[in-house]
Every structure is written in C-alpha cells, then in structure tokens.
Amino acid sequence: MSKRVGIEVSIALADVVGMANTDVVAAYPITPQTHIVEHLAELVADGELDAEYIPVESEHSAMSACMGSAAAGARTFTATAGQGLELMHECLYVASAMRLPVVMAVANRALSAPISVWGDHSDVMACRDTGWIQIFTENGQEVVDTALCAFRISEDNNVLLPTMVHLDGFHLSHVIEPIIMPEQSQVDAFLPPNKYPFFLDPARPQAMGDFAPPAIYTETKWAQEVNLQKSKETVLKAWKEFAEIFGREYKPVESYRCEDAKILLLTMGSYSETAMTAIDKMREQGDGENVGLLRLRLWRPFPTDELRKAVENADVLIILDRALSFGSAGGPVGMEIKSALYDVSKKPRIVNFVGGLGGRDITVGNFEELIKKGIDIAGNGSENEFEIFGVRE
Amino acid sequence: MENCTIYVPRLITKKENFAPGHRACIGCGEALAVRLAFKAIGQNVIVVNATGCVEIFTSQLPYTSWRVPWIHTLFENTAAVASGIESARKAMIRKGIIQDTKTKIVAIAGDGGTIDIGLQALSGAMERGHDFLYICFDNEAYMNTGIQRSSATPFGASTTTSPAGKESIGQFAWKKDMPAIAVAHNIPYVATANPSYPFDLMAKVKKGLEAKGPAYIQILSACPTGWGCPGELSVKIGRLAAKTGVFPLYEVENGKYSITVDFPKLLPITEYTSLQKRFRHLQPEMLEQIQQKVVRKYEELKEKTEMSGCCGQTGTEE
Ligand SMILES: Cc1ncc(C[n+]2csc(CCOP(=O)(O)OP(=O)(O)O)c2C)c(N)n1
Ligand code: SF4
Ligand SMILES: [Mg+2]
Numbered sequence: 001m002s003k004r005v006g007i008e009v010s011i012a013l014a015d016v017v018g019m020a021n022t023d024v025v026a027a028y029p030i031t032p033q034t035h036i037v038e039h040l041a042e043l044v045a046d047g048e049l050d051a052e053y054i055p056v057e058s059e060h061s062a063m064s065a066c067m068g069s070a071a072a073g074a075r076t077f078t079a080t081a082g083q084g085l086e087l088m089h090e091c092l093y094v095a096s097a098m099r100l101p102v103v104m105a106v107a108n109r110a111l112s113a114p115i116s117v118w119g120d121h122s123d124v125m126a127c128r129d130t131g132w133i134q135i136f137t138e139n140g141q142e143v144v145d146t147a148l149c150a151f152r153i154s155e156d157n158n159v160l161l162p163t164m165v166h167l168d169g170f171h172l173s174h175v176i177e178p179i180i181m182p183e184q185s186q187v188d189a190f191l192p193p194n195k196y197p198f199f200l201d202p203a204r205p206q207a208m209g210d211f212a213p214p215a216i217y218t219e220t221k222w223a224q225e226v227n228l229q230k231s232k233e234t235v236l237k238a239w240k241e242f243a244e245i246f247g248r249e250y251k252p253v254e255s256y257r258c259e260d261a262k263i264l265l266l267t268m269g270s271y272s273e274t275a276m277t278a279i280d281k282m283r284e285q286g287d288g289e290n291v292g293l294l295r296l297r298l299w300r301p302f303p304t305d306e307l308r309k310a311v312e313n314a315d316v317l318i319i320l321d322r323a324l325s326f327g328s329a330g331g332p333v334g335m336e337i338k339s340a341l342y343d344v345s346k347k348p349r350i351v352n353f354v355g356g357l358g359g360r361d362i363t364v365g366n367f368e369e370l371i372k373k374g375i376d377i378a379g380n381g382s383e384n385e386f387e388i389f390g391v392r393e
Numbered sequence: 394m395e396n397c398t399i400y401v402p403r404l405i406t407k408k409e410n411f412a413p414g415h416r417a418c419i420g421c422g423e424a425l426a427v428r429l430a431f432k433a434i435g436q437n438v439i440v441v442n443a444t445g446c447v448e449i450f451t452s453q454l455p456y457t458s459w460r461v462p463w464i465h466t467l468f469e470n471t472a473a474v475a476s477g478i479e480s481a482r483k484a485m486i487r488k489g490i491i492q493d494t495k496t497k498i499v500a501i502a503g504d505g506g507t508i509d510i511g512l513q514a515l516s517g518a519m520e521r522g523h524d525f526l527y528i529c530f531d532n533e534a535y536m537n538t539g540i541q542r543s544s545a546t547p548f549g550a551s552t553t554t555s556p557a558g559k560e561s562i563g564q565f566a567w568k569k570d571m572p573a574i575a576v577a578h579n580i581p582y583v584a585t586a587n588p589s590y591p592f593d594l595m596a597k598v599k600k601g602l603e604a605k606g607p608a609y610i611q612i613l614s615a616c617p618t619g620w621g622c623p624g625e626l627s628v629k630i631g632r633l634a635a636k637t638g639v640f641p642l643y644e645v646e647n648g649k650y651s652i653t654v655d656f657p658k659l660l661p662i663t664e665y666t667s668l669q670k671r672f673r674h675l676q677p678e679m680l681e682q683i684q685q686k687v688v689r690k691y692e693e694l695k696e697k698t699e700m701s702g703c704c705g706q707t708g709t710e711e
Binding site for chain 1: 436437438439441448449452453454455457459460461462463464465466467469470472473474475476477478479480481482483484485487488490491494496513514516517518520521
C-alpha cells in the first residue's frame with residue numbers, strides 16, 4: 001500500500017517524473033520552479049533516474065531541446081514559470097503543431113513589469129492559444145497525479161500533444177503537504193513506455209516541420225484543432241484508468257456543494273481550497289443563499305459541455321480570474337466562459353472578478369466578501385464588465 | 394598530381410542525399426554547398442535545419458529534398474534542438490530503448506541563424522559539449538528575407554538594411570569572426586570551407602563528423618541574388634574569395650590552426666569585389682582600407698598556424 005508522506009510539492013513532482021522513467025530533462029531555473037529542476041538534477045546525479053539532464057542556457061533552448069528530444073522518441077520533461085514561459089512562447093506553438101509530446105510543469109508566476117516572483121495566472125493566459133493540453137491543479141496530490149496522467153495523455157498515439165501541468169507558484173510549489181506517493185508498480189501499470197511513432201530515424205527518413213504554402217496551411221491548422229478537441233476523450237479515459245489503479249477520481253470541471261446551489265463561484269488552481277472553506281462557513285452561518293464552487297481543472301481543450309452542464313441550474317456565476325487581459329472586456333476565463341454560454345438559452349448572470357495578482361492572498365474572509373459582492377452586482381447590475389477585487393484605487 | 398585530380402572525384406559518391414528539384418535560385422552557392430556536404434555526410438544522420446533559404450527551398454509541403462531524416466522547428470534554436478536529439482539518443486541507447494547505430498547529428502543554419510540570433514543557443518550547445526556537427530552556410534546576409542545585413546556581412550557591402558548612400562558606405566562593421574568564437578569554446582574541430590574547393594569541403598565535413606564533441610564549420614556560400622552577380626560566376630567568386638584572402642580556408646583541430654588551401658601570394662581583393670554589385674559603390678580609398686585589413690588578417694592567421702606548428706599547404710584544387 002502506498003502511504004501518505006509529508007513532502008514539498010516540487011520535490012514530490014520531481015520524484016514522480018523520476019518514477020515515470022523520464023529519458024530527458026532540459027530546463028533553465030526560474031523562481032518558483034527551481035526546486036523541481038534542482039531535485040531532478042539531484043536524482044540524475046545520484047543515479048536514481050537514468051536520464052540526460054540538459055542544463056540549457058535559456059528557456060527558449062529548454063523548449064527547443066525538449067522538441068528535439070521528443071522528436072527523437074524520448075520521454076521528455078521540463079518545468080518553468082512566468083518570464084521563462086514567455087521566453088519559450090514561440091516554441092510552444094511549434095511543439096504542439098509538430099505533435100511533440102513534451103510534458104511541462106508550470107509553477108504559475110506573475111509577469112514583469114514590475115518584476116514579481118509570486119503567483120498568478122498571467123503566464124498561463126498568455127499561452128492560452130498555443131495548442132497545448134493544459135490542466136490546473138489544486139493541491140500537492142493533484143500535482144503528482146496530474147504529472148503522471150500528463151505523460152500518459154501526451155504520449156497516447158491518438159493525441160501526441162504536449163501538456164502543461166499548472167501549479168500555483170509558492171502557494172503550491174513551495175508548500176509541504178501530505179501526499180500519497182505512488183508505488184513504482186502502480187506507475188508501471190498505468191504508464192506504458194513512450195512509443196512515439198514518428199521518431200527521427202535514418203532507417204525511415206522523413207521530414208518534420210516543413211514550409212506550408214497557403215494551399216495547405218489551413219488544412220494543417222484544421223487537423224491540429226480537430227486533434228486537440230478530440231484529445232479530451234483520451235484525457236477522460238486516462239483519468240478513468242487512473243482512478244481504477246489509484247482510487248482518486250478527476251473531472252474536467254469539479255463541483256463542490258453545487259447540488260442545491262443557485263449561486264456558483266468558479267476558480268482555478270490552489271485558491272479553490274480557500275474558496276471551499278469560505279463556502280462551508282457561509283453555509284454554516286446560513287447567511288443568504290446556498291453557494292457552490294466550480295473548479296475548472298481542464299483548461300485546454302476547454303470542456304464546454306461539462307461547463308454548460310455544471311451551470312445549468314444556477315442563477316449567478318461568479319468567476320475569479322487571476323490574470324488581466326489588458327484593454328479587453330473581462331478576465332480571460334470570464335470572457336471564455338461568457339462565450340461558451342452565449343448560445344445557451346438558460347444561463348446564469350455572470351459576474352467577473354480579477355484578483356490574487358502577483359501573489360496577493362485571497363483569504364476566507366475575502367472570498368465571503370467577494371461572493372456577497374458578486375450576488376449584489378448580479379442583482380443590481382454594474383457598469384463594469386469586470387472588477388479588480390480589493391484594488392486600492 | 395594530375396592523376397590525382399582525375400582519380401579523387403571518382404571516389405565521391407554519386408548518391409544524392411539532397412535530392413535535385415529544390416527551389417533555390419539559379420547558381421545558388423548554398424545549394425551546391427549543401428549537396429557537397431551531404432555527399433560527405435552520407436545517410437546515417439539526423440539533420441536539424443534552421444529557418445532560412447535552405448529550409449525554405451528544400452521543404453515546401455508536400456515535397457521535400459531530403460533523403461535523410463530532417464527536422465525544422467524555428468530560426469534561432471537549431472543548436473538547442475540538436476542537443477535535445479543528441480541527448481535523447483544517448484539516454485535511449487544507454488537504457489536499451491534504441492540500438493546504437495552511430496547516427497550523426499548535423500545542425501545546419503545560415504549566417505543570420507548562427508552568428509546573430511542563434512549564437513546563444515549555439516554557444517550553449519558547444520559549451521555543454523554535445524556530440525554534433527554544426528554547419529553554418531554563410532552567404533553573408535539574411536537572404537531569405539530579402540538581403541538584410543547580418544553580423545557576417547563584410548565591411549562595405551550594400552544590403553537592404555545597410556544600403557550604400559550619400560551618408561553610408563554600406564555595412565559599417567567588420568565581419569564577426571565566428572570561427573574564433575567557436576575556437577574559444579575549446580571544441581575539438583573548427584573549420585572554414587567553400588564549395589569552390591569541394592574536396593577540401595568534404596574532407597572537413599568528414600573530420601567534423603568524426604570529432605568527438607561539437608564541431609563547427611562555416612562554409613562561404615556565394616549568393617548570386619544577394620551579392621549581385623551572375624549565377625554562373627558563383628564558383629569563380631568562391632575561388633576568388635580564397636585566393637584574395639577575403640575568406641581563408643583553414644581548420645583548427647584541438648586548438649591547432651592550419652591553413653588547408655594556402656596561397657603564398659594573395660590576389661588583390663578587387664578581383665573579388667569587382668564581380669559583385671554589393672561592392673560596386675566602394676571608392677579606391679575604401680577598397681585600399683579593406684585590402685590592408687584582409688592582408689593583416691591573413692598574416693595573423695598564418696602566425697596562428699605557425700604557432701600551432703603546422704605549415705600551410707599550397708592549394709592544388711583548381
Ligand atoms: C524569430 C524570427 N525572427 C525573424 C525571422 C525571419 N527570418 C526568417 S529567415 C531569416 C533570415 C535568414 O538568414 P540566414 O540565417 O543568414 O539564412 P539565409 O536565408 O541567408 O540562408 C529571417 C530574418 C524568423 N523566421 N524568426
Ligand atoms: S537568395 Fe541566395 S542563398 Fe537564397 S536561394 Fe537564392 S541564391 Fe541561394
Ligand atoms: Mg545568410
């Protein structure tokens with residue numbers, strides 16, 4: 001039986017990447033991702049993981065080396081955050097378009113300027129459209145489990161797409177949590193060896209990454225879109241089989257105390273745990289209406305059907321974004337959900353907040369305040385499309 | 394010697410790993426250089442190509458000119474992609490996932506993709522010591538995007554972003570000495586070559602492949618479109634680049650310099666510059682200044698060769 005241990009989430013994540021028998025790690029350090037890549041370097045140095053660790057000179061080269069490694073057929077991992085993810089930006093599109101199953105942990109961090117090492121989702125949202133599968137995690141256990149699932153999903157020959165595992169910088173990456181570490185036998189049962197079908201091989205010459213004239217570019221992009229949308233089937237299948245082996249179940253949209261709730265709060269990442277506490281408290285106090293929590297775990301491909309179903313009985317949906325989309329009509333998640341619900345005839349009134357920027361805490365009390373404010377705006381209307389929660393103007 | 398010049402070409406494979414039918418301009422020196430290099434490289438190779446003329450003229454979907462495994466991702470990251478492939482194969486061979494087929498990794502890029510935007514990735518890959526050969530096809534500008542200057546553009550050359558004009562002599566800086574930068578990384582093999590000297594080029598490519606660790610070869614590749622010369626003069630201009638000392642042919646094995654095709658008496662640079670429109674605007678004083686610098690640089694190279702204890706050989710490939 002696997003047992004629960006108290007362990008720093010970054011270390012647990014690196015350990016599980018090791019248990020996945022990863023072949024290549026190419027990474028460049030950036031706070032708050034450093035503990036992940038340092039521990040991987042240590043595992044390789046101590047002979048506990050038989051892999052090549054490439055200490056590249058930048059994140060652009062980290063992702064480039066990962067693309068080469070995945071194209072050569074190796075199980076490939078990297079991790080980054082914030083500015084590092086931005087420096088990789090151009091490579092991210094290529095990794096997905098060329099169907100290279102790289103797995104990357106992103107210890108979500110705010111973007112400069114001003115420079116901030118603390119967490120929010122600005123880095124993710126800037127990479128929203130890069131064609132990667134993207135999964136958010138709420139706690140250390142989810143980080144470990146999602147990393148294992150990520151290899152399984154990315155390398156599945158029906159998918160062959162890269163996956164980002166998002167964990168909130170510091171709030172998740174640097175905390176010690178009780179985590180059930182998997183047994184090696186469970187990992188081996190769940191995760192088959194990587195069998196990349198197009199690996200570069202002189203015995204079967206092939207060209208990858210050619211130049212596309214207008215007569216063919218649209219079709220290549222269409223194929224990519226179909227493939228990413230379809231990958232949801234494999235994500236669901238992997239989670240189902242994961243549950244069979246490990247006993248923990250995952251869904252694209254998670255709900256908490258939503259059965260009787262007309263008011264829903266939607267969050268992503270680690271703040272959901274605080275939000276749950278706030279909801280429990282509000283229900284205990286019996287002040288006002290019953291509130292439930294939705295947590296968006298699968299960000300790409302976007303789980304439109306699951307989301308529509310999750311909100312079908314709600315009157316109000318309060319969305320907390322942790323990034324700004326400057327000069328636009330809302331937070332990135334808020335806008336996305338509004339457009340996903342536009343064609344649905346019965347839909348809740350949506351209130352969009354942006355908060356928790358650059359590592360600013362949202363406490364249980366803050367969540368209560370935010371929910372009440374959301375209900376108020378839903379009832380009385382507001383001139384703003386969205387509000388930055390708690391800003392001192 | 395005469396027998397040799399008849400015999401040696403017969404030893405060269407007729408097999409074209411770089412297939413005919415590509416889309417390069419007529420007389421493209423890069424296409425010729427790639428073809429020769431891949432005769433020396435053979436088929437047991439994985440090629441990583443940077444964005445640029447070669448990539449574009451060899452890969453338009455749904456066709457390809459490559460009879461060897463080939464990958465292109467971006468412009469500036471070719472050395473990093475190559476390092477990923479090399480590391481992946483190393484790990485997978487060690488773990489018994491694939492067999493050790495002694496496959497070589499060859500990265501190819503233009504001067505812009507190498508000496509400007511790709512320098513950081515290349516420096517990183519050379520410093521880490523990956524076992525791969527990097528070939529820079531140096532046509533002395535960003536040709537694929539329309540003849541803009543790079544840091545490999547020679548002093549005085551007119552390009553679309555260093556145009557000659559009333560207030561401008563054209564390219565304002567001296568060509569960056571990339572082979573010296575490669576040498577400073579203490580890698581086992583660095584060389585310059587030029588397709589007008591095909592046997593020298595192929596011998597160097599073979600040496601670069603066999604070197605254990607990173608090898609860097611910079612191949613001057615005449616570009617009729619960008620240099621402003623008739624296509625049929627590419628080979629001649631390449632020869633003159635060597636004979637005038639503008640682009641000397643040498644190699645550096647484990648730090649030891651040797652000039653591989655030496656010319657005891659250099660021709661005046663005007664024999665080279667006068668055939669190309671990019672130098673047309675240069676006045677005699679400016680040409681003289683360039684002439685002096687070329688001679689000085691060539692002498693410096695000879696000194697390095699002598700310090701290395703290697704005497705230059707007089708070129709026989711005519
Ligand atoms: C990041 C990025 N910047 C700019 C470009 C545009 N670009 C494509 S090829 C090229 C020039 C290539 O020059 P060089 O490497 O010398 O190769 P050549 O075409 O001359 O053979 C440029 C600037 C690009 N593709 N990517
Ligand atoms: S522009 Fe120059 S390098 Fe490019 S294909 Fe034409 S001749 Fe060759
Ligand atoms: Mg060029």
